Amino acid sequence: MNIIQSLMTRYLLLILFAFALFPLIPAIYYSPLLFNKVLYDPEEIEEIWKQEAAELNNQKEEVIQRRLESIKNTYPKAAVFWINGSGESRFIGNRSDDIPEHWTFTDSLVFMEESKFHVDTFLQNKNPQNIYTISALIGNDPNQGVMVLQVPITDTNLGSISLYEDFPFVIFFISISGAFLLISWFFFFNIRKRLVKLQFAMSEMGDEGIPDKVVISKLDEIGRLEGAFNKMINQLKCSRDREKKEENLRKQLIANISHDLRTPLTVMRQHVYSVKKYSTSSAELESLQIVENKLDDMAKMINNLLSYTLLSAGKHPIEMRDTDILDEVRKVIAEWYPIFEEYTFEIDIDLPEKSLVWEVDPIWFKSILDNFIQNVIRHARSGRYIGIQALECHGSTFIVIRDKGKGFNHESEDKGAGIGLSIVSLMAKEMNLDWEVTTSSEGTSIYLGMKT
Amino acid sequence: MKLTILHIEDDQEIGSWVSKFLTECGYEVIWITSGHEAMEHMERADLVILDIMLPGLDGFTIGQRLKQKYPNTPIMMLSARTAMEDKLQGLHFADDYMTKPYHPDELIARIQVLVRRLGVIAPESIEVKHLRIDQRSNRIFDTSSNEDIILTGKQFHIFMYLLDHLNQILTKKQIYEAVWGDTYIEGDKTLMVHIRHLREKIELDTSNPQIIQTIRGIGYRMSS
Numbered sequence: 001m002n003i004i005q006s007l008m009t010r011y012l013l014l015i016l017f018a019f020a021l022f023p024l025i026p027a028i029y030y031s032p033l034l035f036n037k038v039l040y041d042p043e044e045i046e047e048i049w050k051q052e053a054a055e056l057n058n059q060k061e062e063v064i065q066r067r068l069e070s071i072k073n074t075y076p077k078a079a080v081f082w083i084n085g086s087g088e089s090r091f092i093g094n095r096s097d098d099i100p101e102h103w104t105f106t107d108s109l110v111f112m113e114e115s116k117f118h119v120d121t122f123l124q125n126k127n128p129q130n131i132y133t134i135s136a137l138i139g140n141d142p143n144q145g146v147m148v149l150q151v152p153i154t155d156t157n158l159g160s161i162s163l164y165e166d167f168p169f170v171i172f173f174i175s176i177s178g179a180f181l182l183i184s185w186f187f188f189f190n191i192r193k194r195l196v197k198l199q200f201a202m203s204e205m206g207d208e209g210i211p212d213k214v215v216i217s218k219l220d221e222i223g224r225l226e227g228a229f230n231k232m233i234n235q236l237k238c239s240r241d242r243e244k245k246e247e248n249l250r251k252q253l254i255a256n257i258s259h260d261l262r263t264p265l266t267v268m269r270q271h272v273y274s275v276k277k278y279s280t281s282s283a284e285l286e287s288l289q290i291v292e293n294k295l296d297d298m299a300k301m302i303n304n305l306l307s308y309t310l311l312s313a314g315k316h317p318i319e320m321r322d323t324d325i326l327d328e329v330r331k332v333i334a335e336w337y338p339i340f341e342e343y344t345f346e347i348d349i350d351l352p353e354k355s356l357v358w359e360v361d362p363i364w365f366k367s368i369l370d371n372f373i374q375n376v377i378r379h380a381r382s383g384r385y386i387g388i389q390a391l392e393c394h395g396s397t398f399i400v401i402r403d404k405g406k407g408f409n410h411e412s413e414d415k416g417a418g419i420g421l422s423i424v425s426l427m428a429k430e431m432n433l434d435w436e437v438t439t440s441s442e443g444t445s446i447y448l449g450m451k452t
Numbered sequence: 453m454k455l456t457i458l459h460i461e462d463d464q465e466i467g468s469w470v471s472k473f474l475t476e477c478g479y480e481v482i483w484i485t486s487g488h489e490a491m492e493h494m495e496r497a498d499l500v501i502l503d504i505m506l507p508g509l510d511g512f513t514i515g516q517r518l519k520q521k522y523p524n525t526p527i528m529m530l531s532a533r534t535a536m537e538d539k540l541q542g543l544h545f546a547d548d549y550m551t552k553p554y555h556p557d558e559l560i561a562r563i564q565v566l567v568r569r570l571g572v573i574a575p576e577s578i579e580v581k582h583l584r585i586d587q588r589s590n591r592i593f594d595t596s597s598n599e600d601i602i603l604t605g606k607q608f609h610i611f612m613y614l615l616d617h618l619n620q621i622l623t624k625k626q627i628y629e630a631v632w633g634d635t636y637i638e639g640d641k642t643l644m645v646h647i648r649h650l651r652e653k654i655e656l657d658t659s660n661p662q663i664i665q666t667i668r669g670i671g672y673r674m675s676s
Contacts, residue, residue: 255535259505262532263463266553270469273556299553303534310535317537326638327625330670334621337667349669353639363536388669 007191007220014187018180025176026169039157040075045149046134053147057139061090064138068092068147077155082138082147096150115150132156194222198229210236251315258306262299269295300374304419307367311426318361318430325356325365326390329399332369333388336377343381348402350389356397358450360431368427368435371420372401372446380405383443391447398449408439455567456480458497460487460514461530462506466552470501470530470559477560487514494522499566502546504531504538512541519545526566530554569616578615580676581663583654585615596656606631607650610643614664614674623671647672 003009052071056064064082072080072092080092087103089095100107115133132151138144198214206212213230216223269292276288310316333349340347358365376386383404391398428435428448436447457474461467462485471483482493487509490500500518504511515527529542532552542549547566550559577586582596592601592611603611609631614622628636628643647664655661665673 255533258534259532262534262552263466266532267463267465267469269553270466270473270556273473274469295553299551303551306534324625327623330623330625333670334623334667337621337670337673338619349667351669355638 005218005220007222010187010220014184018184021176021180025173040078040151040155042132042134042151042156045075045078045151049134049147049149050136053136053138054140056144056147057141058144059138064145064147065090065092071149075149075151077151079150080148082145084145085143130154191222198222198226202229208237208240210240247313247315250313251310254306254309258302261302265295265299265302301419304423308419308423308426311423311430316364318364320359320361320431322357323360323362323365325358325360325399326351326354328362328365329369329388329390332366332373336370336373339377340386343377344384346385348385348387348389350387352390356390358433360433364427364431368424368433368448369399369401371424372448375420376401376403376405380444382406385443396449396452398447401446401448402443404443407441407444408437409441454478454480455498456482456496457499457501457563458490458493459483459501460485460490460506460511461501461503462486463503473556473559474563479563487511490514490518491521494518494525497522497525499563500525500527501530501563502527504529504533504542515542516545528562528566530559568618578618580615580618580674582656583663592654594654601653603650603653606646607653610646610650611654614672618674618676621667621670621673625671627671 048071052067056067059067061084068080068082069092072078079096081096081099082090082092083103084090089099089101089103091099099111115131115135130153132153133148134151135146135148137146194217201214202211204211211233213233214226216226216230272288272291272295276285276292279285279288307316329351337347373386380403383406385402385404387400387402389400389402391400424435427433432451434449434451438445438447455478457479459467459470459474459481461470461483464485467483467485471481474481482497484490484493486507494500500515502511502515502518506514511529511531515529518525519527526547527545528548528550529546530550530552531538531542534551539549547569548562550562576588577584579585579595582594583601584593584595585591586593590608590612592603593599594601610627613627613630624643625636625638628634628640632642648658651658651661651664654663663674665675667673
């Protein structure tokens with residue numbers, strides 16, 4: 001993967017940009033100020049001023065005036081004046097209204113008080129002074145006069161602008177910070193959007209119950225994840241195809257085995273029939289009857305095995321639809337009726353003349369009933385009774401199949417591995433049916449109903 | 453007249469035994485081991501017994517082709533394929549589907565049902581208890597009183613439907629829907645009333661009916 005396309009690189013760039021940006025904001029903002037404006041250093045001016053005052057010792061007024069004018073030219077923003085030994089003001093340039101023409105003692109005291117530089121008020125921004133005043137005695141002699149230089153504090157390097165009052169700066173800062181937030185949000189929103197899209201693609205099932213592939217938009221980490229996801233889908237599809245093929249092969253194999261086992265059984269049955277026709281001894285006939293019964297059992301077992309294999313693999317076709325259950329029960333009983341009669345069963349049918357509709361596959365439902373009735377014939381024949389009724393209980397209707405055999409716990413000689421009931425369980429579960437057995441040595445009742 | 457059965461079965465042991473058995477039961481049997489020659493025997497066949505697993509064309513394909521060309525000839529599938537899909541596929545065109553290993557008596561019974569139901573060869577008359585039914589003229593003759601029994605249209609329909617399913621139990625719904633051609637509503641007494649009137653005409657003792665039996669909770673059965 002290209003390092004430039006990496007999300008990590010882009011994230012680091014964003015952070016670096018932020019690191020660089022925050023100190024740069026004031027620098028960018030104040031850069032015109034720093035480059036275009038000359039700020040006076042009060043200490044430097046004060047030193048020069050003291051030195052000049054000392055040098056002007058005993059000089060004439062004209063000399064002092066010229067010298068101060070030249071200083072004023074060096075510091076054009078400063079207001080310069082001097083007071084001679086008689087207390088008269090001499091202005092360099094324009095006269096300031098605040099400065100008296102003739103100084104009294106009180107004027108001097110007031111001026112001194114007002115011009116005093118209060119560091120504490122200045123730093124705390126409590127009504128700070130606007131003017132920085134420097135004064136010096138000419139020739140260090142009060143009789144020769146005082147020279148004064150006043151500089152606006154904003155033109156000195158003491159000058160500061162309160163951040164809260166500097167609205168353009170605040171707006172500039174907020175805009176830059178907002179832009180950074182917006183870029184960061186956009187960066188993460190994009191990541192989130194792609195992750196959510198991927199999560200949606202993962203949870204949305206396609207035609208075959210497998211999610212569809214996603215389109216790889218970028219070649220970054222998420223792009224690689226999308227690629228890996230597509231690869232996984234491919235593998236899943238291949239494995240599903242393989243599974244289908246194996247399932248079909250297995251289904252075919254079981255069907256073929258079932259077919260191949262039934263063919264010799266058919267031949268055996270035919271020959272038993274032939275032999276039976278010409279047998280006269282009752283012992284022979286009895287033995288042949290047993291052989292015939294066992295042939296039937298084997299055929300049923302093969303059938304059950306095939307059904308169970310298909311059912312457990314979910315390959316038994318099912319077509320659920322609204323079915324009149326009592327009608328289905330009647331049709332099943334009608335088919336079994338001659339056998340009940342043959343075994344001289346007492347037949348007790350109690351089905352109401354109304355419609356009871358369940359959503360089931362009629363063929364599967366018939367298989368379940370066939371299985372129950374077959375069990376009665378095989379294992380509860382001794383009771384010579386079959387009762388089939390519809391029972392209302394707690395607002396639900398159950399189909400009840402009763403016999404008077406020796407119960408489930410009794411070891412019947414025909415007892416198998418219980419594959420028939422396993423088939424019933426699987427079919428009932430698929431059709432959302434519930435079945436329960438109550439059994440004792442007096443008989444067995446099977447209750448079949450819809451799951452609540 | 454002997455009924456001719458075309459038996460298509462590739463297994464030698466099964467094929468030869470079935471042919472011999474059906475011949476003994478009074479049928480004329482043409483046994484072939486593949487479906488290729490089936491068409492040429494169809495002109496003579498009254499009924500076809502068809503296996504599925506055959507060399508070359510399978511039983512489903514052969515059966516469909518035969519049914520397409522000879523729709524009135526009943527086809528019975530006789531196969532060791534027992535899966536529901538196979539049965540459903542077979543019953544798309546076949547009239548019956550029987551699985552191996554079958555009981556020979558059941559095979560004969562089913563052949564007779566098919567022949568009767570589809571009217572391949574209608575016997576001139578059938579006897580049920582004291583009744584003789586002439587299927588050509590649709591006459592029902594009471595041998596105990598030597599009189600013809602006159603039935604209403606619906607009674608006759610019910611009687612013939614039960615006769616077509618002789619010894620089979622039919623639910624009320626099956627009879628009603630076959631005769632009236634309408635949906636049966638549980639609890640409807642119409643059929644019961646018609647059966648009662650029918651019994652009055654055909655039974656010797658209506659309090660103990662012998663021909664049309666009531667199977668409590670299920671329906672009716674005509675017993676031979």
